Amino acid sequence: xxxxxxxxxxxxxPRAPRSLTSSAGxxxxxxxxxxxxxxxxxxxxxxxxxxxxVVEANAASVQVGDVFQLDVTVSxxxxxxxxxxxxxxxxxxxxxxxxxxxxxxxxTVVVNGRMSSSRTFGFVFHLRATTAxxxxxxxxxxxxxxxxxxxxxxxxxxxxxxxxGPGGLSSTLDPAARFExxxxxxxxxxARLDRDEAYVGQQxxxxxxxxxxEYVDLDLRNLAPPKPAGFWTEVLDTPTRIRPTQRTLNGKNxxxxxVMRVAMFPLEEGERVLExxxxxxxxxxxxxxxxxxxxxxxxxxxxVVKPLPAxxxxxxxxxxxxxxxxxxxxxxxAELPLGQPFTLKVTAGGEGNLQALALPPVEQQxxxxxxxxxxxxxxxxxxxxxxxxxxxxxxxxxxTRAGVFTVPSFSLPYFDPDxxxxxxxxxxxxxxRVKPASAGEGPxxxxxxxxxxxxxxPVLRKLAMPSDTGQLYASDAYRAGMAGVVGLGLLAxxxxxxxGRQRETLDAHTRRRRKERRRALSQAREQKDxxxxxxxLYDALSDRFGDEVRGMSxxxxxxxxxxxxxxxxxxxxxxxxxxxxxxxxAAHAARYAPRTGAxxxxxxDDADSLLTALEERP
Amino acid sequence: xRALSLLLVSAFAASLHAAPAGVERExxxxxxxxxxxxxxxxxxxxxSLLERGVDFTGxxxxxxxxxxxxxxxxxxxxxxxxxxxxxxRSDDARYNLERALGERAxxxxxxSRDLPAWSMVASLxxxxxxxxxxxxxxxxxxxxxxxxxxxxxxxALRRFCTGGMLLAGxxxxxxxxxxxxxxxxxxxxxxxxxxxxxxxxxxxSEDAAVSFLAHAGLFGDVVDxxxxxxxxxxxNGLDAWFPRASLGVVGEAKAP
Numbered sequence: 001x002x003x004x005x006x007x008x009x010x011x012x013x014p015r016a017p018r019s020l021t022s023s024a025g026x027x028x029x030x031x032x033x034x035x036x037x038x039x040x041x042x043x044x045x046x047x048x049x050x051x052x053x054v055v056e057a058n059a060a061s062v063q064v065g066d067v068f069q070l071d072v073t074v075s076x077x078x079x080x081x082x083x084x085x086x087x088x089x090x091x092x093x094x095x096x097x098x099x100x101x102x103x104x105x106x107x108t109v110v111v112n113g114r115m116s117s118s119r120t121f122g123f124v125f126h127l128r129a130t131t132a133x134x135x136x137x138x139x140x141x142x143x144x145x146x147x148x149x150x151x152x153x154x155x156x157x158x159x160x161x162x163x164x165g166p167g168g169l170s171s172t173l174d175p176a177a178r179f180e181x182x183x184x185x186x187x188x189x190x191a192r193l194d195r196d197e198a199y200v201g202q203q204x205x206x207x208x209x210x211x212x213x214e215y216v217d218l219d220l221r222n223l224a225p226p227k228p229a230g231f232w233t234e235v236l237d238t239p240t241r242i243r244p245t246q247r248t249l250n251g252k253n254x255x256x257x258x259v260m261r262v263a264m265f266p267l268e269e270g271e272r273v274l275e276x277x278x279x280x281x282x283x284x285x286x287x288x289x290x291x292x293x294x295x296x297x298x299x300x301x302x303x304v305v306k307p308l309p310a311x312x313x314x315x316x317x318x319x320x321x322x323x324x325x326x327x328x329x330x331x332x333x334a335e336l337p338l339g340q341p342f343t344l345k346v347t348a349g350g351e352g353n354l355q356a357l358a359l360p361p362v363e364q365q366x367x368x369x370x371x372x373x374x375x376x377x378x379x380x381x382x383x384x385x386x387x388x389x390x391x392x393x394x395x396x397x398x399x400t401r402a403g404v405f406t407v408p409s410f411s412l413p414y415f416d417p418d419x420x421x422x423x424x425x426x427x428x429x430x431x432x433r434v435k436p437a438s439a440g441e442g443p444x445x446x447x448x449x450x451x452x453x454x455x456x457x458p459v460l461r462k463l464a465m466p467s468d469t470g471q472l473y474a475s476d477a478y479r480a481g482m483a484g485v486v487g488l489g490l491l492a493x494x495x496x497x498x499x500g501r502q503r504e505t506l507d508a509h510t511r512r513r514r515k516e517r518r519r520a521l522s523q524a525r526e527q528k529d530x531x532x533x534x535x536x537l538y539d540a541l542s543d544r545f546g547d548e549v550r551g552m553s554x555x556x557x558x559x560x561x562x563x564x565x566x567x568x569x570x571x572x573x574x575x576x577x578x579x580x581x582x583x584x585x586a587a588h589a590a591r592y593a594p595r596t597g598a599x600x601x602x603x604x605d606d607a608d609s610l611l612t613a614l615e616e617r618p
Numbered sequence: 619x620r621a622l623s624l625l626l627v628s629a630f631a632a633s634l635h636a637a638p639a640g641v642e643r644e645x646x647x648x649x650x651x652x653x654x655x656x657x658x659x660x661x662x663x664x665x666s667l668l669e670r671g672v673d674f675t676g677x678x679x680x681x682x683x684x685x686x687x688x689x690x691x692x693x694x695x696x697x698x699x700x701x702x703x704x705x706x707r708s709d710d711a712r713y714n715l716e717r718a719l720g721e722r723a724x725x726x727x728x729x730s731r732d733l734p735a736w737s738m739v740a741s742l743x744x745x746x747x748x749x750x751x752x753x754x755x756x757x758x759x760x761x762x763x764x765x766x767x768x769x770x771x772x773x774a775l776r777r778f779c780t781g782g783m784l785l786a787g788x789x790x791x792x793x794x795x796x797x798x799x800x801x802x803x804x805x806x807x808x809x810x811x812x813x814x815x816x817x818x819x820x821x822x823s824e825d826a827a828v829s830f831l832a833h834a835g836l837f838g839d840v841v842d843x844x845x846x847x848x849x850x851x852x853x854n855g856l857d858a859w860f861p862r863a864s865l866g867v868v869g870e871a872k873a874p
Contacts, residue, residue, distance in 0.1 A: 332655065372653065396653045456686045457713055459679075459684060460676050460680055460710070463645045464645070465674060466674050466676070471745045485753075488760070493766065496766065496768045503770065
């Protein structure tokens with residue numbers, strides 16, 4: 001509970017209507033002030049003290065955590081802007097939540113032809129009481145032209161917060177019961193539940209009221225709808241323009257501002273605590289109508305959440321179906337031709353958490369019809385201060401045979417928290433007369449011999465923009481792609497053909513050269529001309545390794561071939577190399593030491609096999 | 619070849635059209651209106667989408683079906699024929715189109731139900747499918763053709779190329795035929811009579827003699843157009859002139 005008391009010396013008055021908005025009105029008001037000031041001055045003492053210090057608190061008794069306002073006002077007569085000395089009150093017993101400079105005012109009056117002026121400025125402190133006890137705001141002092149103005153210390157009674165209800169926290173107590181036999185604060189916030197205990201899923205109403213003894217402006221910006229863990233909440237109303245009602249507590253008249261009502265649905269069992277909520281009050285006071293601000297905190301409140309009983313619970317019960325529910329079903333058509341669909345609407349209405357309410361699986365219970373996927377909708381409202389509403393399920397049903405089509409009764413099991421028992425809501429069966437389509441059309445149903453006509457097929461559901469390319473062949477990109485494919489393919493084909501032709505030409509040349517060498521070797525054999533055979537071999541080597549080998553002696557050739565073998569790019573096997581060098585040596589020797597016919601024949605045979613070995617590609 | 623494939627894929631991707639924002643939601647709303655029996659509102663919603671360039675087979679089918687439910691045979695035939703052109707295998711569109719045609723007031727003497735061969739082929743395949751099949755088989759054939767001369771030294775690869783070319787060539791020829799049929803079907807300009815009753819005339823003039831009184835849903839190929847009149851060749855081969863304003867062209871983006 002929160003409490004702010006108003007000290008006797010700073011009683012505030014109800015606000016005057018704000019009507020002086022036009023410039024003429026303002027001028028008149030200023031004139032009025034001047035005139036009345038003059039009149040007042042005429043009867044006042046001839047002169048004001050040079051300095052006057054006033055310290056006011058807007059509460060004499062608060063609870064720990066409450067914020068109250070302290071005004072420090074300095075009035076100077078004459079033309080001085082600041083006092084010679086100013087000592088502000090000691091505030092160490094409180095936490096300074098905010099500190100502002102009060103608006104400065106200047107006043108000039110003429111009394112008996114003599115003009116005098118005064119200046120007023122000050123400070124506004126928002127103080128929070130942090131610990132309980134008698135806390136003191138120290139004296140303040142101001143000095144000007146030898147005159148000293150001193151304020152008395154202000155004692156604030158800071159009390160511990162009251163704890164009542166389950167777990168020591170308030171929950172359902174009406175303020176009249178809470179403050180019975182106690183002093184009622186001038187302002188307080190009353191946050192209250194409509195019950196101490198509730199089942200999981202049961203609706204609990206939270207009401208937040210502000211009690212004041214005077215008209216105030218309520219700043220509700222800090223009053224956010226509570227979102228406590230373990231609850232699903234629905235704000236029933238947060239009025240923007242609040243009209244207070246009147247109530248008497250312990251003989252004192254209060255204005256009661258209802259600032260919020262919230263339907264809360266506990267989701268988990270156990271004792272749950274709602275944290276305090278904050279409301280800021282703004283009021284005006286004093287002859288200059290200074291605004292005063294107080295922040296009020298509600299008390300934390302507790303709720304005991306009970307689990308749903310296991311006894312009586314059916315398998316089809318859904319844990320969100322808690323409250324009071326009725327179920328009804330209706331069809332869009334009473335009579336229709338076969339093939340035409342109708343809309344079936346199944347609605348659960350009543351009190352409870354619509355969000356959690358699970359409707360029966362209607363589409364699974366309809367037979368002899370084509371059933372389309374349902375859509376759901378909700379309508380919420382407030383009746384007697386509680387969340388009511390309807391949750392509907394609509395689906396398209398297309399009977400597949402003529403005759404009387406019956407939509408069965410659907411069942412909605414729910415838990416009634418008032419009775420503490422499980423109950424069942426049932427919808428009424430719905431009948432639709434399905435007429436055969438025009439005679440003579442369509443197949444005949446085998447089972448009941450009804451004539452099934454032909455009607456248009458229904459519209460398609462869940463249409464989505466396809467990624468269909470449509471007339472792709474007509475697009476420029478497609479045509480360019482095709483042209484590119486054909487062009488590249490033909491290019492590859494032509495280049496490949498040319499390369500093949502070149503290779504064939506080369507092969508033909510090689511074959512011709514081989515043929516010529518064979519012919520030369522054959523002639524050399526007939527003429528027993530080893531030099532000619534040697535030329536044929538060199539010719540084969542030249543085709544293989546280039547013309548540089550033509551001028552090499554057998555020794556140079558052997559070294560050259562050995563060098564190539566070492567580099568690994570010879571292509572002639574070592575045995576063939578050896579055989580070649582041996583043959584060249586033998587042929588060379590035979591020129592100077594003629595051999596027998598058999599020996600020569602052997603040399604030509606060797607030359608033949610050597611030629612074959614040299615012409616072989618590796 | 620890899621670069622070529624990338625080029626093709628990019629080209630196909632560029633030709634796809636993305637769904638405008640909010641279209642899916644508007645489609646759902648239109649469907650909900652339709653299933654609740656609020657056909658006029660559903661038709662308006664679909665037409666609005668169509669006028670904003672949202673045009674595809676499913677939308678045309680739903681629009682044609684709603685017109686059919688409302689008894690507007692001309693528009694039903696127009697949109698269902700457009701749907702069928704987009705998806706020639708749509709059984710629903712074919713079914714509802716037959717129903718719409720069956721409810722027409724006009725009966726054409728000597729109208730042949732036999733479809734030409736190209737029309738039968740076109741009714742089996744969508745344009746996009748024919749395009750992709752043509753592109754794919756052409757790509758395969760050209761790839762193998764380009765590879766073939768390079769396989770001179772590799773007998774196995776050359777055999778593979780030769781066999782593949784034969785197969786790809788046959789497939790390419792078939793897909794080319796299918797594409798040609800689709801192009802033929804798509805390029806045919808058909809118009810449907812939308813007004814309930816229109817005088818079919820023997821010449822493109824209001825003063826010309828009336829050939830017969832035609833009713834909504836009658837359609838034919840557009841043969842000629844002159845002076846605000848269109849010459850239609852009806853299903854039975856009869857030619858007649860109709861006011862252009864009384865006709866809707868199949869496949870035209872504008873929603874009549």
